[in-house]
Amino acid sequence: MSAQHFENPEITFHPDHSGGTKKIWKIFWVLSALTIIELALGYFLYAKHGQLGAATVLSTKVVIGILTLAKAYYIVSVFMHLGDEIRNLIMTIVVPLVLFVWFIIAFLADGNSWKNLRNTRGKSRTYQTEEVSKEAVESHK
Amino acid sequence: MGSTAIPTGTKWWSGGKSPFNVSYGKVMMWYFLMSDAFTFGAFLISYGTIRFSVNNWADPNHVFNSFPFAGHANLPLAFVSLMTFILIFSSVTMVLAVHEGHQMNKKGVEKYMILTIIGGAAFLGCQAWEWTHLLTGEHVAMLGDGTLSVLPTTVKMNPWGAALSHTEMVDALQKTSHEQLVAIANTLHHGAESAHHAAAASLTNQELINQIASSEIHATHTGPIAFGGYFFGITGFHGFHVFSGVIINIVMYLKTKLGHFEQRGHYEMIEKAGLYWHFVDLVWVFVFLCFYLV
Incomplete structure (x- = not known):
């Protein structure tokens, strides 16, 4: 059991992988704990459904979203070893993903605007969405 | 970075070496995963847009409240928690396989690849049950x-x-x-x-x-028709990634068993398969968030 050796001239140095599995198990427990907290918050939203103000619901969902991003960070940084790579590689992966920030804001705002346009504004017109059609039900049988 | 020191004054861009200090194959795996992240991101954001655009989107706690062999018991979040933990655990066994590869321990790689394959298959089994439950529900x-x-x-x-x-x-x-x-x-x-x-x-x-x-x-x-298309489309696309990941992992297990990587002197293929497998787990974290939690 000797350490692996590459004969690849492209690679200048190898990250040190001689450490044990302690960190891996630590991250496993971190991910599990974050998931359990998410589930607890999700269950809280379910159990208190209809009793919470819109602001409480929204902020709970935002917290769940932040916990999800934390999980994503640990998976990418430790399990995928991106944290062990050099800065050049990290930046070429992470910087393009910043596009998601605008992508999410723009499209969710668009969806919200669409909903406002659908809604009735004092019943001056009817709220319309697609309904399940009779034909779909008939053809399913 | 751990205890590894970057040689000072390294000129990464002057030629003759990878400016990212990794092999071509690994860089391309990262770029493939990045493009796949945009694909999944586009699907999920499209789902979010449509969900935001209606008043009456389905409540996930009503849709996903059943568990195998539990009959009509109301158990929101239970089954999807099981699926999530299966996938997290198979991610851990995968990273342990990569670790054994760094130590050139063939038996260790084989053991953890088998466990990872079992985890992937278990996840697919859960998904098959969930789809069947919805598609045959009354x-x-x-x-x-x-x-x-x-x-x-x-x-x-x-x-x-x-x-x-x-x-x-x-x-x-x-x-x-x-x-x-x-x-x-x-x-x-x-x-x-x-x-x-x-x-x-x-x-x-x-x-x-x-x-x-x-x-x-x-x-x-009835609720908005788009629900089914988004749910089956996105979880199906993810499930297909899990399926192809299981196939890749089986191939990697066989190649390890046949001693291909030992002859080559390194287990970098296990690392590349591992990157794909962790990505599948990463996507599930977001699918879990968007379809089941909020």
């Missing part, structure tokens, strides 16, 4: 024409709208055809012998309506 919902029907969840049908009040349901029952009333009455006798089913057909409409109205049936409005 929910009484009111269509646009005001009649009641028995609907499953498919890409064309979504029975997960707001609940009907008892009076609304009774009104809708009056308009419903005999055939549909029989179908609804039959959902009341789940697991009962077929004699019950034959009996329902011979009842009059009014007898059926009385039977249904006095039962503990939950009837709903």
Whole structure:
């Protein structure tokens, strides 16, 4: 059991992988704990459904979203070893993903605007969405 | 960075070496995963846009509240938690396989690859159960024409709208055809012998309506049709990634078993397969968030 050796001239140095599995198990427990907290918050939203103000619901969902991003960070940084790579590689992966920030804001705002346009504004017109059609039900049988 | 020191004054961009200090194959795996992240991101954001655009999106706690062998028990979040932990655990066994590869320990790589493959297969089994449960479900919902029907969840049908009040349901029952009333009455006798089913057909409409109205049936409005398409489309695309990941992992296991990587002197292929497998777990974290949690 000797350490692996590459004969690849492209690679200048190898990250040190001689450490044990302690960190891996630590991250496993971190991910599990974050998931359990998410589930607890999700269950809280379910159990208190209809009793919470819109602001409480929204902020709970935002917290769940932040916990999800934390999980994503640990998976990418430790399990995928991106944290062990050099800065050049990290930046070429992470910087393009910043596009998601605008992508999410723009499209969710668009969806919200669409909903406002659908809604009735004092019943001056009817709220319309697609309904399940009779034909779909008939053809399913 | 751990204890590794970057050689000072390294000129990364002057040629002769990878400016990212990794092999070509690994850089390309990262770029593939990045493009795949944009694909999944586009799907999920599209789902979010449509979900934001309607008043009555399905409540995940109503749609996903069942568990194998638990009958009609109301268990929101339970089954998806199981699926999530299966995938997290198979990610851990994968990273342990990569670790054993760094130590050039062939037996260790084999053991952890087997465990990872089992985890992936278990996840796919769960997903197959969940899809079957939705596609063969029987929910009484009111269509646009005001009649009641028995609907499953498919890409064309979504029975997960707001609940009907008892009076609304009774009104809708009056308009419903005999055939549909029989179908609804039959959902009341789940697991009962077929004699019950034959009996329902011979009842009059009014007898059926009385039977249904006095039962503990939950009837709903239909919900936005897009729900099924997004759910089956996105979880299906993710499930296909899991499936191809399991295939890749099986190939990697066999190549390890045959000693290919030992001869090569390194287990970098295990690392690349591992990157793909962790990505599958990473996507699930977001699918879990968007479809089940919020």
